[in-house]
Amino acid sequence: MAELTGVVFDAVDAEALAGFWAAALGWRTDAGGSVVRPPDGGVELRFRADGRPKQGKNRLHLDLAGGPAEVARLLGLGAVRVDIGQGEVPWEVLADPEGNEFCVLPEHRGPADARLAQLCLDADDPATQGPFWAAATGWTVVERAAWGVCLRDPARTGPALVMGPPATAKTGRNRLRFLVAGDAPAFLADPEGNEYEVGPVLG
Template sequence: MATRLAHLVVDARQPPVLAAFWSGLLGWEVVPEDEADVEGAVTVRAPKADGCGLSLVFVPAPGPKTAKNRVHLDLASASPERQRSIVDDALARGATTADIGQTAVPWVVLADPEGNEFCVLEPREEYAGTGALAAVVVDVREPAVLGEFWSSVSGWDVVRRHSQFVSLREPGRRGPWLELLRNEDAEHTGSRWRLAVSAEPGESPGAGVTDPEGNEIPVVAPV
């Protein structure tokens, strides 16, 4: 079984357009086309200064988004003014406000140009050193079970346990957190954003791996 969290695979009707949105918003770089593993895919990678080993890989997919995503991104901010600036920047780049039943909360929920939800967080101490991306958030039915699974698969450490969530971090405590959030309706959420893992030496990349809740995990070539 693969043992490294590699990147997020994102289904997109227009990969170059969505990649441009996210690279601009996060301040990440678009990888040259000749490095893509999938024809038509576009990869967006964090700068080394962010210490983030993850990347976003936008792959061509027909049809629009039809359900709330199981996986979404939380963006970090260092002050209320910075939070507002990130929101304004996202809206200027084509994002829209989104209502997922969040009521009165200190974070702002938006959707990217293809309707994928993401949050711009208020300042939080635990996310102070993550760079632009605070966390990758995954809706799950059983956080404790999925926490142990993803820790074993990714090599990341479980750093917080709660009845409603489990948090993981890369061993060097660099880059974003992986937050597994309890959602009883997780099985009904969409799968246009998927966590991918690197293949072990001698293991062939491909699909066919699933987590304990039956969600597909792409296995990609070592990065």
Template sequence: MRLENLVMQARDAERVGAFWTQALGLVDAGPTDFGFEGRLVLGDDLFLDLSVEQVDRAPTPSPRLHPDLAGGARQQEVVDRLLGLGARHLDVGQRDVPWVVLADPDGNPFCVMEDREAFRDTGPIAALPLDSADPERDAALYAALTGWVQVVGSAPVTLRHPSLRGPLLELCRELSPKQGQNRLHLDVRPEADDPSRDELVDLALTFGATRADDDWAQGHPWVVLRDTSGNELCILDQLDG
């Protein structure tokens, strides 16, 4: 199984896609039928696709999933570069913290992180923090669906690709219950020798996930689920060959 896509929504998918292409060094980036997509190459056969879905509504004030970008010793230089690409500073009540909170051109928040040992070999995205009502429970679900393993991190539970490359998936204790649809979500795809899409859906249900019954979640070649904290995630069709 592969955690394949980080999907975000934007009112101007092409503009936001162009920003993230430059910010992250995406390849094979360009418009799609639903918006925009580009690939973040993390190593041999290891990648994460950033998909930007065109929507009409503005971003929600407090997204439960967002990217933390690697800043390290060059944090201020990274921040200045992102501001030059069209990002802006954002106040979400963070006060005195060692990371810098920014928003992309459509208002989607993200952070530029300080230097941490846990962020070695992550690539430009250091972490994907995800709000959770029960980090241990949600971690068990995502580990089962992706094959990612638990590692030491600053979140209550942290998962990472078993190669120990690429971003961390940080299960963070939520400050309040989920309301409405998340602006960002993750997609998982079964590969050729993996269980099928429907088998992965059944596996997710045994770990406490539920099927999304909203009208917008129906009629797709993928299955829209909610994790045990209500966060949307999708199981894509199996790869051929």
């Protein structure tokens, strides 16, 4: 059965970036420091060494639960504030030590002890992307609106998957991409060209 199991990060220094995200989320590191896992299972983060520096805004990013105290904590870990043209918004836009953007929401969403609130994928056509990713991940579309679509894992209380515009122009392989469970490793792309990986679940 299809299952969204992780987010893969290309990283110049995979171990250091994994350490930042482990501290940011309060998760543990496994597999020699290259995998960051939540304590009760669910979507994990995997970090792959890649010498290419980041260029342009990512099409996939994470949203963390937060508020001012959380922003201050993350800045202390090495995050920085960034301006990606967001204008006046109620959330804070930060970047990790390799420049990967993420948002800190002003209110908490999801379980009280969960810092990872949402996985956000740019989408020009959410009406097409929603059903595709529902089939690819086994998650369910739970909300449709002018801003896009929201999917949730029916078996867990982990992060939501949110997709909608505006979509950043694609100029090469996405630096962040989804990992979907499967027996035969594969490198595929969704209807809008976003790469994703298929691979076995690591123990």
